[in-house]
Amino acid sequence: MLVGADAFLFSRRDQLVQLAVRYSIATVYPWREAVVAGGLASYGTNIADAYALAGTYTARILKGEKPAELPVQQSVRTEFVLNLKTARALQLDVSPTLSALADDVIE
Numbered sequence: 001m002l003v004g005a006d007a008f009l010f011s012r013r014d015q016l017v018q019l020a021v022r023y024s025i026a027t028v029y030p031w032r033e034a035v036v037a038g039g040l041a042s043y044g045t046n047i048a049d050a051y052a053l054a055g056t057y058t059a060r061i062l063k064g065e066k067p068a069e070l071p072v073q074q075s076v077r078t079e080f081v082l083n084l085k086t087a088r089a090l091q092l093d094v095s096p097t098l099s100a101l102a103d104d105v106i107e
Contacts, residue, residue, distance in 0.1 A: 005030040005044060013037060026090055035081045035106060040090065045075040079103040 003009055003016060013034040020027040021038060029035065030044035053075055061067055082102040087094045099105055 001025050001027045003027060003029045003034070013039075021086065021089065024090055026092060032079065032081045032104070035083045035086075038083065038086055040083055040086045040092075042079075042081045044078060046077060046079055049075045049077055081106065 001020065009016065010031060010033075013029065013031065014037050016027070016029075017034055017037045017039045019025075020040070026040050029039050029042040031047060032042050032044075033047070035042045053073060057067075057070060057073075060070060080102045081104045082094065082099060083106040084094060084099070085107060
């Protein structure tokens with residue numbers, strides 16, 4: 001199952017992870033936090049990076065720059081996080097190549 005990037009779904013990530021594990025559904029999330037909570041894998045931008053970028057924008061505005069003159073930016077770094085403990089629980093064989101491609105592996 002592929003979970004979409006949505007604020008509501010992010011707020012319910014623990015519940016989504018629990019349901020996916022209960023029903024043995026291999027699930028990919030857009031957030032690292034879901035994998036830390038026990039999800040199988042995630043691929044997406046790092047939320048902390050996006051918040052840091054928002055903080056940079058806020059600092060520039062507080063220093064007097066006009067918001068309309070600031071360039072549009074978005075986090076461009078994506079990360080792939082894999083939870084091998086969950087993979088084993090789902091009886092999935094994860095190739096060493098896939099593990100090597102992951103930015104972070106949770107064991």
